[in-house]
Amino acid sequence: MTEPGMDLLMWARGTGFQIAIGVFLFGLVLRLIEIFALRRKADVAPPKGDAVSGGLRTIFTRFVPAPGFAALLPAQIIGGVIFHFGLLFIVFFFVPHIAVIKDTFGVSWPGISSAVINALTVLTVAILVVLLVVRLKHPVRRYLSDFQDYFIWALTVVPLVSGYMAFNAVGPYTIVLAIHVLSAELLIALIPFTRLTHAFTWVSSRYYNGAFAGRKGTMS
Amino acid sequence: MIGDYPGAWDGMGEPEQSVLIEIHRAVSALLEDDSESVIDVSTLPLGVADLARLEDALGQGEVEATIEAGGKSTVRETGVSGVWIVEHFSESGSVLAKTIEVCEAPTILRAHREDIEIGRDELGRRLA
Amino acid sequence: MANKPILKEVLRDRGVSRRGFMRYCATLTSLMALPAAMAPKVAQALEGAPRPSVIWLSFQECTGCTESITRSSAPSLEDLIFNAISLDYHHTLQAASGHAAEAAREAAMKAQDGKYLLIVDGSIPLGNPGYSTIAGISNEDMLRDAAKGAAAIIAVGSCAAYGGLPMADPNPTGAVSVSQIITDKPVVNIPGCPPIAAVMTGVLAHFLTFQGLPDLDELGRPVVFYGDTIHDRCYRRPFYNQGLFAKGFDDEGARKGWCLYELGCKGPVTRNACATIKWNGGVSFPIQSGHGCIGCSQPDFWDAGSLYTAVASPTADITPVAGMAAAAGVGAGVAVAALNAQSKKKTASESTPVTVQELGDKQ
């Protein structure tokens, strides 16, 4: 006899966690080696600018949308920025999350008020919903979207919603917590195998584009 | 306004007002056919502040008694005669049970036959 | 035991007045979440005949449950309730022992067939009956035999309810709970290691008052006492909501009474009445004394990870898995990179430059 959800929670905290971290590390290492092993033919043209400074600059300039884009895609740009920062704070500054990191890796840092995280979660989920609606309503964007776009949307939204429910004691806690942990593990495990890899490659890909353009003496 | 009770109290939330209305009905019933009622406060949907407002509204009556019978209990008459607040405390002083009783006198206050008999017998023994 | 004094006299002998008894009934009524007007009915039932016969069987247990109930608050009014029942067999509390005791049990079972209340504490070893016997009778046989004529069965404590400590990994005796053996009758589970005395007496009082069992949840627990989690009713909850957590048992947060989540409190996943009824006559409960809930009333709580690890934190060591995964990732990465390089070369060697002719054809 077990409390509903307890077996699932225990599995998620043990085997599930091991599998998730294992798959994640395997995939991440594989993808990074694969990417960095890619080679281009040597560019024999004389450089017209500096590749390194171009690369470094682009890492930062890409934080700012290209001129004209902001007016064209306000929802994506403003929503996207808030969403990314929201996610960052929720994942890394919610005190119980820091406890998990501490119990796993032994490192910790101060968290921020749970009430703030709670509000951020509502905001972040709301933005995700808006972004989904925008994607669905615009014919071109809908045409450009494939299954993975919707899949990783769901992959991100489930841990957020279940985490909010667990914290606010909505629904049976044990089951909700089990779903939260499991869905977060699924998300972690699938990062290297989906577009979510950008969480780890955004710096290097910006540098690459920037360096390429820099050598040509142009801006990226 | 709730039911037939227009604007009972100012500054009162709806839950406290409904309890007051229930008490009013209970007092009327006591007058009509001697029927007594008890309300377990812990089952009421009242927060600490709501409860304080309710007790304020009922006011303070003429009787206040402390009973030591296997633990401390207190009985307070409210400003509405016949409406009592009965509390039972644990050894550590926390409230074990709290009721609002509508009756001439709460059972816990009255001397009971069994105890009276014991008293009479004891007194008789001493006199014998 | 037939000529046991009735409750009225017992009360008098102990110097408990009628008022004391009324007070007890009033608190019990409130505790059981019954309408307050029921208090006189509870009183009537507790003192009214017939007193049900109770047979209490102790299997693989530590006597902590019996201790909890008999040592409840002094001057134990809770134990008065045992005078409202006729405890015909309890091998720790009864005077008789050995074959005389077993004979009394069998006599009571025969005389009260279909009417007695069976209370069980401790788990039952199925691995080898020899692990626990009473007068040469295996626990399983005795339970099956006693359950047959029982009006109701109450499993007291986490061991009887869910297997408890004896069943913890690796379960050397093959211990099982009462409900794993008795499947044809409802079993009331009163888990806890030990359970709160007032919960136990509350269930007994319910049985006496209504001649039936209280509402049970899917794990056989009375809903009135196990409907909420410790976390639902914990007075430290505001700190949890604000994200103020004690990080050690003697740090500033601990002194300020902050939430014990990070110190491994299992309150969020534990159903029990500790936060409301509390222990030792309402004096305190573990969280109030500065220690997180260890989840003692939950099934398999011994195997639910360290008592001091947060309830959502991993229980497994990931170092070996991480090492292996990273190594496999390196291997696979190198292999894929080599493949990519090869296919690139192949494409380059197999492809021919586009001619102006071809471009012209395409248009």
Ligand code: SF4
């Ligand atoms: S101390 Fe435990 S039960 Fe209380 S709020 Fe914190 S986690 Fe919940």
Ligand code: SF4
């Ligand atoms: S607080 Fe938790 S561990 Fe302690 S007695 Fe209650 S349920 Fe058991």
